[in-house]
Amino acid sequence: xxxxxxxxxxxxxxxxxxxxxxxxxxxxxxxxHDRAWLITHDTDALPPALQAQFEALCQRRRAGVPVAYxxxxxxxxxxxxxxxxxxxxxxxxTETLVDWALEVLAHQPAPRVxxxxxxxxxxxxxxxxxxxxxxxxxxxxSTDALIxxxxxxTHLGLPVHFHHGHWLQGLAGGFDAIVSNPxxxxxxxxxxxxxxxxxxxxxxxxxxxxxxxxxxxAQAPAHLAPGxxxxxxxxxxxxxxxxxxxxxxxxxxxxxxxxxAGIVRCSGGQKPTVK
Numbered sequence: 001x002x003x004x005x006x007x008x009x010x011x012x013x014x015x016x017x018x019x020x021x022x023x024x025x026x027x028x029x030x031x032x033h034d035r036a037w038l039i040t041h042d043t044d045a046l047p048p049a050l051q052a053q054f055e056a057l058c059q060r061r062r063a064g065v066p067v068a069y070x071x072x073x074x075x076x077x078x079x080x081x082x083x084x085x086x087x088x089x090x091x092x093x094t095e096t097l098v099d100w101a102l103e104v105l106a107h108q109p110a111p112r113v114x115x116x117x118x119x120x121x122x123x124x125x126x127x128x129x130x131x132x133x134x135x136x137x138x139x140x141x142s143t144d145a146l147i148x149x150x151x152x153x154t155h156l157g158l159p160v161h162f163h164h165g166h167w168l169q170g171l172a173g174g175f176d177a178i179v180s181n182p183x184x185x186x187x188x189x190x191x192x193x194x195x196x197x198x199x200x201x202x203x204x205x206x207x208x209x210x211x212x213x214x215x216x217x218a219q220a221p222a223h224l225a226p227g228x229x230x231x232x233x234x235x236x237x238x239x240x241x242x243x244x245x246x247x248x249x250x251x252x253x254x255x256x257x258x259x260x261a262g263i264v265r266c267s268g269g270q271k272p273t274v275k
Contacts (some may be wrong), residue, residue: 001051010058019067023057026071033075064222065197077126081152086144088202090122093259094181097233097266098126100257101179104229104270105131108176112225116167116216119202121149121160123179128158137161139171142201166260167212168219178220182212182232190233209235210242217245224271231268239264 001009012022022032027050030037046054051160057070066089067073067131076090082091093120101123105111110133115124118138130137130268140146146162153160163171168178174203183205186191195203205212213234220230230251234242239256251269257267 001046002042003038003044003046005049006264007038007042007052009145010054011016013058013062015061017060019061020058022067023061023070024054027053032071033224034097045106058149060219069197074120074122076120076122078207079122079129079152080123081120081122081125082148083120084148084153085197087148088198090120092234093261093265095126096257096259097163097179097181097231098123098130100231100266100268101127101229102130104231104268105134105177111176111239112172112174113137113177113179114168114175114223116138116178117141117151117182117202117212118162119145119181121158123181124149124160125152125156125158127179128160129156135161137163137171139154139163139165139167140201143167145199145202149155164256167216171223173223174225175223176228177231178216178224178228182215182216182238183236184213184233184238210238210245213238213242214245217242217249221249221251222240226271227273228271229268230271231266233266234267236263239267242267 007020021035021038025032025034062173068083068089069085074080074090077095096168112135113127114137116139118124118140121138124136124138138149146164150162183203185203186209187204187207243254252272254269256264258265
């Protein structure tokens, strides 16, 4: 069987082309972004052992396992992260949150930043890579997630600090930015059925999906430096509610940002400066 035949078979069985290409490159020991290589080598033979491995991965992908878990890698903000079932599969839309954080910190020397619910460490590591002068703290309540995040920090050589805890509890204040992509899906949301391979604690948050967002917003003002920002990712239909919560917490300049699909995905506000 050639590489092209292997891909054609996977596509005929319902796999998305990009997923099949990434999985085939993975079994061939090549980078997932090297899809052009497949075009120039489409007549190469796929050894039987690798064919069996590829077919097994395709079967697991059809069962809903994220490609990142199958390859053990996920690209995020130019970084290659190691990911598995202990952490959420980082989404490209979350890069919007990183962009916004870098924007509000652009003129702040040596900023202090905390990433709440860091998971794989994606947000914290991206911020540290872009702002080497920053003190970046990554927090998670999951010991397993912190193991993954710390391994990524070591692999990438980025000096992020880590803390095991629930949101901002037990932390000193004075942060120039608090960023978080917390759980925000309602516990009874039918979409959770398609996400069974990812950690539920990183996805669902109470009856309306807002339990964790409420907790973070309530805790944040006491932990922000004057002029500091709280920036949050949330669900596609939660911007108005989150904005109201930010206003109620006494934050100013409440605004939002859209994701790659043009959906309002992040909201934030600034702690008033001391006059």
